[in-house]
Amino acid sequence: MKEQVxxxxxxxxxxVSEKRYAELSGDELKLVNxxxxxxxxxxxxxxxxxxMKKWFRENPVVGATDKALSGLKQEFKRAHQPHISFAWWKxxxxxxxxxxxxGLGGWWLGQSEKPATLTRIERVLVPDTIYVATKPxxxxxxxxxxxxxxxxxxxxxxxxxxxxxxxxxMKEKEELDKLLVSGTE
Amino acid sequence: xxxxxxxxEAAFTELYTRYSTSLLRYxxxxxxxxxxxxxxxxxxxxxxxxxxxxxxxxxxxxxxxxYSVAHNMCKNExxxxxxxxxxxxxxxxxxxLDRELDLSSANEKLTMLLETLEEDDKTVFLxxxxxxLSITQISQIVFMPEGTVKSRLxxxxxxxxxxxxxxxxxxxEKSI
Numbered sequence: 001m002k003e004q005v006x007x008x009x010x011x012x013x014x015x016v017s018e019k020r021y022a023e024l025s026g027d028e029l030k031l032v033n034x035x036x037x038x039x040x041x042x043x044x045x046x047x048x049x050x051x052m053k054k055w056f057r058e059n060p061v062v063g064a065t066d067k068a069l070s071g072l073k074q075e076f077k078r079a080h081q082p083h084i085s086f087a088w089w090k091x092x093x094x095x096x097x098x099x100x101x102x103g104l105g106g107w108w109l110g111q112s113e114k115p116a117t118l119t120r121i122e123r124v125l126v127p128d129t130i131y132v133a134t135k136p137x138x139x140x141x142x143x144x145x146x147x148x149x150x151x152x153x154x155x156x157x158x159x160x161x162x163x164x165x166x167x168x169x170m171k172e173k174e175e176l177d178k179l180l181v182s183g184t185e
Numbered sequence: 186x187x188x189x190x191x192x193x194e195a196a197f198t199e200l201y202t203r204y205s206t207s208l209l210r211y212x213x214x215x216x217x218x219x220x221x222x223x224x225x226x227x228x229x230x231x232x233x234x235x236x237x238x239x240x241x242x243x244x245x246x247x248x249x250x251x252y253s254v255a256h257n258m259c260k261n262e263x264x265x266x267x268x269x270x271x272x273x274x275x276x277x278x279x280x281x282l283d284r285e286l287d288l289s290s291a292n293e294k295l296t297m298l299l300e301t302l303e304e305d306d307k308t309v310f311l312x313x314x315x316x317x318l319s320i321t322q323i324s325q326i327v328f329m330p331e332g333t334v335k336s337r338l339x340x341x342x343x344x345x346x347x348x349x350x351x352x353x354x355x356x357x358e359k360s361i
Contacts, residue, residue: 009320009335009338010320013338044349047350048346048349048350051291052295052314052345054292055292055299061214061220064201064224068228069201072201072231072232076194076235079236
């Protein structure tokens with residue numbers, strides 16, 4: 001088929017879908033005959049077009065679910081979130097700024113505090129002599145005399161008499177001696 | 186797309202609402218009526234829009250660009266399938282023949298004919314007759330000259346018309 005014939009393909013398509021062979025005008029027939037050879041072929045084209053439309057109508061594809069859309073929306077949100085970059089130069093600048101802020105803050109706090117006043121305590125000897133301007137009427141003198149009071153430290157040597165350490169009377173001693181003598185005989 | 190690039194969620198929702206159904210339909214038809222796979226492909230396509238909106242050429246129509254991406258995705262899948270099946274072709278053909286014997290309507294015949302189309306032919310056919318895109322758009326999507334698209338469409342229609350016509354004759358003979 002010649003190259004320029006294809007330029008009119010869309011017109012041919014339209015005619016096939018819209019008109020029967022018998023309804024075509026002279027010019028239209030001329031155009032159609034560049035693509036097909038007879039009426040039977042034209043009708044076959046026409047019928048296949050109708051069958052196609054019917055097929056598409058009878059085999060629809062239901063649209064995508066809302067769930068799919070919500071999933072994509074979440075992904076969209078994630079993709080368009082401002083993300084944090086950890087480039088080394090940014091980190092360095094961040095630390096430098098923080099250091100400057102802390103340094104300046106410390107300096108400012110130190111400036112705002114009043115300087116503490118230093119005091120030096122000195123011991124000064126002051127004479128305790130009282131000079132009386134007029135002669136006093138009465139002079140009361142009180143004198144406290146501290147007397148030594150002897151403290152007697154007594155040690156008591158008391159012994160608690162226990163039955164085991166109780167002594168033996170003379171009478172008992174004599175009796176015991178007698179017993180011993182009699183024992184040896 | 187510019188609004189989407191700027192982060193407008195409303196613009197993204199609008200875009201999705203407007204194009205998701207037709208793109209899903211395209212994917213479903215192209216991927217052997219595998220709905221789950223078609224949904225995955227659609228999801229991936231919109232993820233590409235989210236993450237790489239800069240890939241979109243503002244001078245192009247969005248639908249052309251989107252179908253172009255979809256077409257490439259399908260092409261990759263066909264290539265993958267082709268590598269996988271290798272010796273499964275004969276089995277498929279014999280199964281198709283078995284099915285053809287049981288076909289009882291032009292609708293079923295058409296389903297079978299569409300299933301057996303080559304990837305490029307199927308794309309051109311669906312974009313033109315189901316999605317009703319212009320020849321110019323289709324040529325941009327499949328990276329083919331307009332003349333080639335037209336000739337492909339013509340011969341596809343012609344083969345389809347002949348196959349359907351013959352099938353109807355056979356059906357008529359059977360009923361008699």
